[in-house]
Amino acid sequence: MAVSTTTRAQTVDWDSIRNDFPVLQQSHNGKRLVYLDSGATSQKPKVVIDALNEYYSRYNANVHRGVYKLSEESTARYEEARVKIQKFINARSPKEVIFTSNATGSINLVAYSWGRANVRQGDIIVFTEMEHHSNIVPWQILSQMTGARLEFVHITDDGYLRWEDIDRVLQLRPKILAVTAASNVLGTINPIEEIVKAAHSVGTLVLVDAAQAAPHMPVDVQKWDADFVAFTGHKMLGPTGIGVLYGKRELLESMPPFFGGGDMIREVHLEWTRYNDLPWKFEAGTPHIAGVIGLGVAVDYLSAIGMENVREHERELVEYALEQLSQVPDLVLYGPPAKDHGSAVSFNLGDIHPHDLAHILDQENIAVRAGHHCAQPLMERLGCAATTRASFYIYNTKEDVDALVEGLWKAREVFKL
Structure with a gap:
């Protein structure tokens, strides 16, 4: 990865970044892999794999529990990572960074712990x-448990919140x-800072699902002033099975534990338990x-690389993609213009089912996602059962967009559109 430590925005070599990702070096039938499904999971650079x-x-051992060298190094690296993430999202304290299984786990933690303690009929x-x-079902479950009522914010035809x-x-x-x-x-990139300000003016807490934001743009939780922010590691070059919940310290302090067991305790007796401090109160077990x-x-x-640079690279890439895709006959694009558009681009091509389209693209060694994308209420609003989605990241270039467009033209020929 070629990045200057001074004028980063002008010296990031986006073409060379692809070389840092082993999985992207493979080809099929003479065609290089064009990976356009980072919205589902990102690829991992060699430094993460290493x-x-x-x-x-070298130092496999459990954390927080051993006084021998391996355990102490494991614990130190584990807690160093917490500090890195605190700085990455500009949290006030590492104690506000809770490790979970993924963004889904983070949202469920809030819905069950904060929700059961605070939401009533x-x-x-x-x-x-x-x-x-993952940001619908936990709230439905909480509503069923407590008798709370659900209300919804709808979208405009061009993909903005109303x-x-x-x-x-x-x-x-x-x-x-x-x-x-x-x-x-x-x-759609939502104006979180404005939404939070409006919500707080009436005493409403805000949970932000940042699974599609934290990997792609600067996230400043203090600037947002959100009460909870959830995101996941596997969409931002990290391993699967690890997520993050940010919560304001005063809220986390007031919440009961979600899971009970080892490491989330300070002392345990047969009839009562005293819980551990933040953040470990919410990190039960190994x-x-x-x-x-x-x-x-x-x-x-x-x-x-710099998250400002990541955002600008993807903005330019998505702008180019929207321009090129709009020239493909019979193709319907969903979502706002490039200036308010994140890394995911969804579309349908004529009457070709998205799964069939994804299969044709796969034959060209182009990986896209097809389906409802775990957003069935949104599909109902759009009036379709599914879409094809291309989602871009730091290792994608305009060459990948060109390959996608060429694949779509081939699909039109195959299905005789």
Whole structure:
């Protein structure tokens, strides 16, 4: 990876970044792999893979529990990663960074721990029409458990949240509003800072699903002022099975544990238990140590590039993609213009089913996602059962966009459009 430490924006060699990712070096039938499914999971640079191998081969031991050298090094690397993530999202303290299994685990932690302690019958929970299922289903379950009422923020035809809906639901003074920072289908980047300010003005807490934001753009939790922020490691160059929940310290302190067991305790007796301090109160049992360490290395990698540079690279790439895709006959694009568009680009091509289209593209060694993308309510709003989605990341270039467009023209020939 070629990055200057001075004028980064002008010296990032985006073409060379691809060389850092072993899986991208393969080809099929003479065609290089064009990976356009980073919205589902990103590929991993060699430095992350090496970090996992180093942990398991050199200092594999449990954290927080041993006084011998291996355990102490494992613990140090684990907690160093927490500090890296704290700085990456500009949290006030490492104690506000909770390790979970993924963004889904983070949202469920809030819904079960904060939700069961604070939501009662008749209270209102709000989420939006563009949410991933992981930011819908936990709130539905909480509503069923407590008798709370669900309200929704709908979207415009061009993929933005309806501000009149936000104003309407906030007049009801809901307990919490759950909103994605960037849609995994439409690519819409939502104005989180404005939404949080409006919600706080009526005493409503805000949980932000940043799974599609943290990998692709600067995230400053203090600037957002969100109460909870959830994201996942595997979408931002890290291992699978590791996620992060950021929460304001005063909220986390007041919440009961989600899981009970080892490491989340200070002392245990037959009839009562005193819980551990933050952040360990929410990290019961042996954690995904290698995953945490690997995520810390992934954060180092992204920080070296600069998240402002990541965002600008993807903005230019998506702008080019939207221009080129719009020239393909019979293709319908979903979502806002490039200036408000994240890394995910969804479309349908004529009457070709997205799964059939993805199969044709796979024959060209182009990997895209096809389906409802865990966003069935949004599919209902769009009036389709599924879409094809190309999602871009730091290792993609305009050459990948050109390959995608060429593949779409081939699909038109195959299906005689």
